[in-house]
Amino acid sequence: MTASRPDPLAATRAWVKTFVVAHDVCPFAGREVARDSIRSVAVPAHDREAALLKLFDECRHLEANPEVETTLLVLTEGLEDFDDYLDLLEIAEALLVDQGYEGTFQLASFHPDYVFADAEPDDPANFTNRSPYPMWHLLREAGLERALEHHPDPEGIPARNVEAMRELGHEALAEALARLRG
Template sequence: MTVSPDPLAAARAWVETFVVARDVCPFAGREVSRGSVRYVAVSASDREAALLSLFDECRHLEATPEVETTLLVLTEGLEAFDDYLDLLEIAEALLADQGYEGTFQLASFHPDYVFADAEPEDPANFTNRSPWPMWHLLREAGLERALSHHPDPEGIPARNIDAMRELGHATLAHELAELKGSA
């Protein structure tokens, strides 16, 4: 496993060694092999600038069809999960307000991600835990295309939850810490 304190290197390693290798997203491997995943470091210490970066990426995706998706790695300012969720809510509302609803979808990842109905130590949370806070900007059309070719898209979340619980919290926490370079 790659160990790196560099946020972009950690994000790439997480995508390759966790998301793709564990098949958490059955569509990610294709995009990684095609080189169509863009990684961008964004400081969120200035929230307005971070939101503007999100819209810069929307425009970049509109102008660059060979890039399927962007991971915005939020390098500072959103270490607290509640702060992250607050800004995520604003980002999602602004995407809709700016007419991007139905064009782009925003998936969310954070080192301390906890689903609303889960306990913090539930390994299922690792389906959305990453070495750094991230916004994953996806093209809706590409996602719909991928889902239409998958034999059981509705079963993906349950399969992932089962896989994470089988691995266990300690193993997953160790792997995530290694990816961030703090193990």
């Protein structure tokens, strides 16, 4: 008998609340969680073209629904390998520009095995971009700019996050992420 894995969207919502908001990784996320303005959609990515088309469906959804601030596209299957994920992310970012969305939307990227280019794989700092499932976070640039205008130190957010992750430690962070995945 195998234990059932949690629903990817439920695991992602739990991650947003218990990690992103709880550790203030994104100082703007708590407000959007409280407003219920974060949309989450499951996107199977074994068909890369279909996943990219879903990204643009979500751009159109955000354009048509100003009450939704942001969309988390949870890539439920097909991009478990981090390098494969990065390859498709690069295409997605280029297509956002090609389709005229530069300056309107941007992607923040998250993956269970995220490693920054200048970091070691076991550096706790990588957990600022690690999530239960591969994910594209589609952000409204205008909303991000408004939020940054009201933050006392937007340039200091990344360094503060790195310090916080290193204080928590790799083992504790890895265990917490593993619990979300079931």
